[in-house]
Amino acid sequence: MQIDQPEGGDVNAAAVDSAALRARDSEERRKQVRDDWSACLTALAESRDKSEFARLFSHFAPRVKSYILRLGMPEASAEEITQEAMLLVWRKAHLFNRAKASASTWIFTLARNQSIDRMRRDKMPLYELPEEEPDPDERDMNEHGVLEDRMRAAIETLPENQAQVLHLSYYEGKSHSEIADQLGIPLGSVKSRLRLAFSKLKAHWGEEE
Amino acid sequence: MKISHHFDDATLMAYSAGTLPQGMALLVACHLHWCPHCRERMHATDAVGGALLEQLPPSNLQADAFEQLLARLDEPEQELSTSAPEADSNQELPTPLAQLLDKPLDELPWKRIGYGVKQLDLHLNGPGAARLLRISPGVSVPHHTHGGNELTLILKGSYNDELGRFCQGDVADLDGEVSHQPLVDTDEECICLIATDAPLKFSGLVGRLVQPFIGL
Numbered sequence: 224m225q226i227d228q229p230e231g232g233d234v235n236a237a238a239v240d241s242a243a244l245r246a247r248d249s250e251e252r253r254k255q256v257r258d259d260w261s262a263c264l265t266a267l268a269e270s271r272d273k274s275e276f277a278r279l280f281s282h283f284a285p286r287v288k289s290y291i292l293r294l295g296m297p298e299a300s301a302e303e304i305t306q307e308a309m310l311l312v313w314r315k316a317h318l319f320n321r322a323k324a325s326a327s328t329w330i331f332t333l334a335r336n337q338s339i340d341r342m343r344r345d346k347m348p349l350y351e352l353p354e355e356e357p358d359p360d361e362r363d364m365n366e367h368g369v370l371e372d373r374m375r376a377a378i379e380t381l382p383e384n385q386a387q388v389l390h391l392s393y394y395e396g397k398s399h400s401e402i403a404d405q406l407g408i409p410l411g412s413v414k415s416r417l418r419l420a421f422s423k424l425k426a427h428w429g430e431e432e
Numbered sequence: 433m434k435i436s437h438h439f440d441d442a443t444l445m446a447y448s449a450g451t452l453p454q455g456m457a458l459l460v461a462c463h464l465h466w467c468p469h470c471r472e473r474m475h476a477t478d479a480v481g482g483a484l485l486e487q488l489p490p491s492n493l494q495a496d497a498f499e500q501l502l503a504r505l506d507e508p509e510q511e512l513s514t515s516a517p518e519a520d521s522n523q524e525l526p527t528p529l530a531q532l533l534d535k536p537l538d539e540l541p542w543k544r545i546g547y548g549v550k551q552l553d554l555h556l557n558g559p560g561a562a563r564l565l566r567i568s569p570g571v572s573v574p575h576h577t578h579g580g581n582e583l584t585l586i587l588k589g590s591y592n593d594e595l596g597r598f599c600q601g602d603v604a605d606l607d608g609e610v611s612h613q614p615l616v617d618t619d620e621e622c623i624c625l626i627a628t629d630a631p632l633k634f635s636g637l638v639g640r641l642v643q644p645f646i647g648l
């Protein structure tokens with residue numbers, strides 16, 4: 224008994240430790256995966272290595288296509304726009320700045336812009352924003368990737384009605400008025416659900432401060 | 433530039449999601465050009481899209497999709513840099529707008545739409561519209577509400593209304609529930625970019641009379 228006791232304690236402590244370790248591991252793994260893709264994209268700009276590009280393609284192209292299909296594009300166009308977006312990934316890799324965004328966010332914006340171009344016959348010019356100057360008042364940009372992981376986890380915890388408007392907006396390309404019509408709720412409610420969702424996500428985004 | 437009025441989160445989210453009509457997207461881009469604070473916020477609204485992209489189940493691509501693309505990698509780039517017109521004539525304007533206008537502000541075909549108010553329709557694709565308004569000192573725009581959303585960016589000068597004082601770089605981000613009557617309260621004219629996603633509704637007799645002419 225007296226011999227068992229400390230052992231039992233150790234076992235419990237070990238169990239707690241390993242749970243914490245597992246949680247940390249999965250956090251680590253996610254961070255590593257995210258770092259991997261951002262590192263891969265950064266390396267691509269230097270190396271112009273097509274096998275590196277092949278890795279990025281196999282991860283992102285099928286997801287980009289899913290995104291474009293959800294925007295309501297027919298299969299053939301979705302395939303084409305995916306190709307165009309991935310070609311831009313290759314060509315513009317030198318513009319990717321992992322301090323500003325993760326690889327998935329950067330590729331999302333390229334795919335979004337390609338889709339906008341396609342949907343509007345009369346092209347919307349794509350606006351190049353000025354380079355970010357270091358501003359002590361703004362958040363440290365180097366943390367964007369980490370914060371994005373938290374955001375991803377936070378999206379999964381949003382209440383259904385907030386997750387719904389987020390998906391309709393970002394992934395079905397619906398304007399706020401269209402969402403209001405579709406759900407039969409006032410425009411103001413659509414916006415306030417989006418604001419609520421974003422303020423929760425932002426809390427994770429800003430957690431590091 | 434000291435900017436004190438910014439976009440609603442919902443507006444930046446729509447910009448990141450790519451669902452704003454052209455005029456509103458132009459206006460958002462103009463403010464972003466001037467406002468590091470909103471650029472930082474936009475990184476967060478873009479990141480929502482990036483996070484959702486990772487959550488999507490992958491779709492099947494054509495079997496030879498990567499080979500097709502490989503064949504194009506070494507192609508010379510065509511018109512990747514769509515030569516944007518030089519914006520020299522309008523250096524005081526934010527770049528996205530300056531690139532759209534082909535002449536200095538004073539040489540553009542402004543239309544007089546009432547006492548002390550001139551308008552220039554940018555003729556972008558709807559829904560809604562985008563226009564420049566040029567309001568003389570001491571003049572106020574008729575009281576109006578909005579069917580949908582109205583974004584205003586002050587390009588020059590300032591105005592005052594029920595919501596506060598708006599100076600160069602500030603945006604007013606209004607929805608249908610707000611009624612306002614901007615008044616130019618300095619001796620400098622006020623030039624602003626206004627983008628809507630539905631027609632404005634004027635209240636009061638003067639507003640109703642003026643609406644058909646303004647076509648707002």
